[in-house]
Amino acid sequence: MDFLDKLVIPATTQHLSLLKIILIMSLLIFIPFYGMLVGGTAFSVIFNAYGRKIKNKLFIRFAKDIIDKLAINRFVGVGLGIIPLLSITFCYAQLLFEVKVIAVSLLFVATLFLALAVNFIYSYQSTFQIESLIETFKGISGLNKHELETKLPEEVSDYEFDLMNTNSNSGLYGFVLLLITGIFFTGGITIVQFSEKYQDFQNIAQIFLSGATFINFIMLLVLSAAVTGTAILFFFFSWQGGMHDMEKEYYNFVKKIGSNIAFTGAALTPVFLFISFFMMPNSALSGSVFMYTGLAFVSLLLLCNFLYAVIKNSDMKYIGAAFYFVILSCGFIIMKNQSAFGTASYKHLEAINLMAEELHKEKKxxxxxxxxxxxxxxxxxxxxxxxxxxxxxxxxxxxxxxxxxxxxxxxxxxxxxxxxxxxxxxxxxxxxxxxxxxxxxxxxxxxxxxxxxx
Ligand code: HEC
CATH class of the missing domain: 1.10.760.10 (Cytochrome c-like domain)
Known part of the structure; x- marks a missing residue:
């Protein structure tokens, strides 16, 4: 995206280290939040649709609760989703100044899709709130089921019908858009690790057909499952003392679903981490890439361990530790990718440094x-x-x-x-x-x- 190249100036040495720190921080916010959002939306949409079909109140309640707890609200969506992704895009635009690689464009497109997705997801979330508001009014109106059907003005039932349509549609659209965001995002951060192939990656289709992007995308999804499941456990049972108004049935239901999602994700992530490690080009490998991959493995294994304790022994006190380790695992995976990118682009970064210092002096x-x-x-x-x-x-x-x-x-x-x-x-x-x-x-x-x- 040429206009992005015009917005940035090559960075000097200190500026570059600062950029890398900002990049890592932004990724550390974005990836876990994306995981919660994509997982939260997926499971909410599934349980909502299925719950309405088989008329199961527990499922619908769960659908409403997870989207409330994991997506939080629109401001959080912008603050922890869109802004960090924009910042990631601009960091890469600076780091890859004048490099002919389409990574930055991919990230920029990802940001646009995310903005759309966020919009749908929060309107999905709000339909639940309006629905429960209508239910409350019906409750205090003192009318019985038959009276409600006959006495309520037609506009109300029309409105409710529309509401439910918006509900199921916008949740689904939000989810699909999030998946597209994820594909463009992984495409962007994967190809930057293949420095000798920058020239070859000019066509978007090629990138999505590339095995490395595909594996990294699947890894993002299984990692998202680990984050989502752990976040469900954390926000329902641990955060601020947990939810208090849960009956035994709902409590057990949430615990079972949450820990199963988390465990499946946490157990599958190392598999893809392993495959993705072997798909990395030699030019991206370095001691720190090995180290962070190893640390990510260990941290994921510990996570599985804590989750297992929750599943087997209902040891809810390990939920806090599990949440900590899922974030830590994200952190190590991010560091692994950043080291790979750093090694791959080392020569290039050195060249921009020089250029930047010259330009800097002339600008002044x-x-x-x-x-x-x-x-x-x-x-x-x-x-x-x-x-x-x-x-x-x-x-x-x-x-x-x-x-x-x-x-x-x-x-x-x-x-x-x-x-x-x-x-x-x-x-x-x-x-x-x-x-x-x-x-x-x-x-x-x-x-x-x-x-x-x-
Ligand atoms: C014939 C004597 C003479 C020569 C040769 C000379 N200067 Fe000066 N220079 C002066 C005098 C006298 C002043 C004080 C001027 C004033 O303050 O108005 C001065 C002031 C300066 C100042 C201070 C300006 C300021 O902002 O206060 C600089 C710098 C300077 N000269 C540089 C040079 C350089 C470089 C050369 C050689 C290319 C040079 N001068 C050759 C006599 C000379």
Whole structure:
């Protein structure tokens, strides 16, 4: 996406390290939240549809509760979903400045799909609230079932009908859009690890057919299941002391579903982690890639262990630990991907660093091309007749005057080319009659000398 390239400037060394930190932080927010959102929506939609079909109140209640607890609200959707993904996109746009790879475009498209998805998901969520509001009013109206059917104005039942349509549709649309978001997202963060193939990846279809993207996408989904299941356990039973108004039946139901989803996800993730590790190009492998893959394995195994304790012994006290380890596992997987990207793009990043430093100086307008002219020579031949660095001669000592230019070579060059009256204690300086390039060279020499560089 060329317009993104125009928005960014190449980053300097410090700026690059900062970017990498921002990138990791954003991924650490985005991936778990995406996991909760995609899993929460999927299971909510399934239980909602099935619950309505077989008229099971427990299923419908579960559908409403998970979308409430996992998607939270629209602001959270923007804050933990859209904003981090935008920030991820811009970090990559900066890191991959001038690299011909479509990763940044993929991430940008992912952000757009996410925005659409979030919109549908929260309207899905709100239909539940309106529905329960209508139910409450029906309850306090004191009318029985038959009276409700005959006495309630037709608009109400029409409205309810529409509401239920929106409910089932928007949940489904939200889910599908989230899947598309996930495909574009994994496409983006996978291809950046294949540095020698950047040129080949120009066509979107190719990327989705690539095995590595596919495996990483499936891994994202199973990891999402682990996050979703653990989050269900955490938000129903652990967070703020857990939900208090749960009857035994509902309690057991949620516990069973939540821990099964979590365990399945947590047990499958290492499998895909393993496959994805073997699909990584050699140019992306490094000691830290091995290390983070290993740590992710260990952390996922511990997670399975805690979840098993919850399933087998109903040891609810391990839920907090499980939640901690699922986030930690996400963290290690992210670090593994980032190290792989770092190794793959090492040469490139070094090149941008150099370019950035040059551009940075020129942007500030403080350097001028002085190739082929010797500043020191001009100083000894011309200026030294009237100037010393430390003592007053005809003109003021450089130690006093040069620092006032603050390293601005252009400004000093201007003065040398065209000296103006400055200090009343001195006579005016005669024009030394230098060419612009020569003036720039002396100016650079004096500034470097004062800064202690030469
Ligand atoms: C004939 C003597 C003479 C020569 C040669 C001379 N200068 Fe000066 N220069 C002066 C005097 C006198 C001043 C004080 C001017 C004033 O304050 O108005 C001065 C002031 C300066 C200042 C201070 C400007 C400021 O902002 O206060 C700089 C810098 C400077 N000269 C650089 C140079 C350089 C570089 C050269 C050689 C290319 C050079 N001068 C050659 C006499 C000279």
């Amino acid at each position: 307008g403080k350097t001028v091309n002085t190739e082929g002219v010797n500043g020191e020579e001009i100083f000894t031949k011309i200026c030294s007749a009237c100037h010393k660095f430390d003592v007053k001669l005809v003109g003021p000592p450089y130690q006093q005057t040069i620092p006032t230019y603050n390293g601005d070579v252009k400004k000093l060059q201007q003065f040398i080319l065209n000296p103006v009256k400055k200090n009343p204690e001195y006579p005016p300086m005669p024009n030394p009659g230098l060419k612009p390039k020569e003036a720039a060279a002396v100016a650079q020499y004096l500034i470097d000398k004062i800064a202690g560089k030469k």
